[in-house]
Amino acid sequence: MYQTPLKYKFLKPEKIVGQRCWMNKKEVSKAYHADLDSFVVTPGMVTAQTTENQSRSTFVISKPQIGYKTATAIFYLYGENPEKTAYNLSGLINEAKECTIQLERSNLFYRAILTSSSTSSTSFRYYTQVTLTFNVMESLPLTTHEISSNAIIYNPGTAESECILEITPKNQLPQYTIMGITIKNLTVNTTVTIDGINKTVMAGTDNKWADTDLVDFPALQPGKNEITMSSNQPVVISYYPIIL
Structure with missing residues (x-):
């Protein structure tokens, strides 16, 4: 008869030691x-x-x-x-x-x-x-803001916090600028994601990097941040407020 090498396999720890x-x-x-x-x-x-x-x-x-x-x-x-x-x-x-x-x-x-x-x-x-x-x-937990025009976002962290921009155009756009980053050839309802955490630029499943003038990925400074965009479009901004 086959004997499992994992003896006492039905034993379980009695309780959690410390915190979860x-x-x-x-x-x-x-x-x-x-x-x-x-x-x-x-x-x-x-x-x-x-x-x-x-x-x-x-x-x-x-x-x-x-x-x-x-x-x-x-x-x-x-x-x-x-x-x-x-x-x-x-x-x-x-x-x-x-x-x-x-x-x-x-x-x-x-x-x-x-x-x-x-x-x-x-x-x-x-x-x-x-x-x-x-x-x-x-950091503090993930924080998300939905905006559709120029806005002010307050970062409660104490250091620069990388952020993710998700732009979903309401209409066809030859180009669009937000936070100093310009993206070209935007399609209606196709979300362009500029991910400052994972360092990617995607439109759906396609790499969109070549259609931007990206030099630095987007980030929010501690405190007040003025977010400007070239036209009013739905944007989701997500970030983890970093604590030094």
Whole structure:
């Protein structure tokens, strides 16, 4: 008779240890039996080039640059035998490589890139401690505005926030300009998406980059932003307000 290598396959963790956590909208405790014990975010490093202004005994400082934050997440991962532990660990790490993290006790989002992982044994039967380290961008939840004429948008974040523009023309347009970006050859009811987060320009499923004069992708500054367009057309603007 065939014997499965995954012994004790009917055992399940008794309860969640710590707080619930989602990666790419998957609840980690359910998908990989990994319970989040702690999640610590470290502020990004500030760098600036300075030169001495000897005539005034002061410094000339270029615009400071603030780097990404780092986050360390510690999980207790359940596995009733080594094979099941390895299976759950593989799934967790694969999900964490590039993900959006959301925590039960916070309304913040973390767009994260995994930079390192390690494991260690624990005094709890069937549990392994897993430590994951990420580079993260911390933000408020996705914010969306629908406009159809010049408008003012207030970004509650504390840093420049990349945004997505979705333009759906009401009529045929030889060209159209919004936020300083000009797009040519727009078709009625065909949405042109200028995605400042994923760095793409699409009209439906077609690459539309060649029909633009795009130099920099659209972004919203902290606070007040004046959005101007060359003609009144329905536009959806979406962004994650970035928190430094």
